[in-house]
């Protein structure tokens with residue numbers, strides 16, 4: 231059932247960091263996520279990442295893993311937070327070195343700070359002739375955000391998302407930051423996590439990308455996510471490959487739910503299918519009543 235059993239320290243195992251990329255429009259969020267997605271054949275895994283499922287996992291040369299939320303922009307971040315979902319461990323904030331610190335840069339910083347999520351700055355577009363990374367760092371310093379090469383503690387790295395310059399080093403800094411957080415989860419229990427996105431696929435039915443945050447999700451598990459539920463018929467990773475089990479910090483798309491839950495909805499695994507269905511129905515009814523009330527007002 232949905233009741234939370236407290237994990238004992240000995241149950242906890244290290245887990246990969248979950249990272250969101252934020253920043254001002256056109257500063258290079260998509261380019262950075264695309265570069266990392268396309269380049270991550272580094273670890274010699276077969277096949278590139280072909281699917282856009284809202285999140286993907288990469289394995290670095292040293293074997294360390296990072297899970298990326300592949301929904302650039304802080305709309306996704308704030309939408310999830312509004313639903314009470316805290317999935318991000320670390321925020322990469324992209325700031326273009328040929329521009330100023332812009333309103334959405336400041337917003338992204340504010341969001342990360344409000345969520346208590348450490349920031350790693352990616353000072354982007356350093357390949358451009360008019361790039362001036364120091365101007366950005368000075369701007370950050372003026373906001374009381376001192377990056378490392380300005381004598382502070384906040385990590386930053388100069389990159390070109392277009393050419394991939396500095397991206398590996400940026401990811402190393404993300405991993406350093408992650409080490410400080412000592413991220414852990416218990417893989418040996420029923421899975422729980424958060425929905426990243428969901429849609430109706432013509433051939434496959436409802437496809438929901440979820441991020442497992444604790445426990446292990448398995449094919450055959452009965453899942454309740456927001457107002458929807460169903461038995462997991464199949465699971466696929468970001469390479470479109472079928473997988474049987476997904477542990478903590480693994481993004482995975484699942485088939486078998488009876489509808490599309492919303493981004494930020496939590497999911498849980500139920501032993502009792504009927505109980506899960508009842509809760510889903512109750513939530514749907516509450517939602518209907520609420521919308522009737524708002525219409526009246």
Ligand code: GDP
Pocket residue numbers: 253254255256257258259260261262302354355356357358389390391392393
């Ligand atoms: P987003 O709105 O933050 O997702 O920004 P995009 O990734 O879509 O990038 C906006 C524009 O900047 C695109 O035309 C990219 O090709 C370009 N761009 C992104 N990163 C770099 C970079 O490192 N160098 C250069 N020269 N252009 C870049």
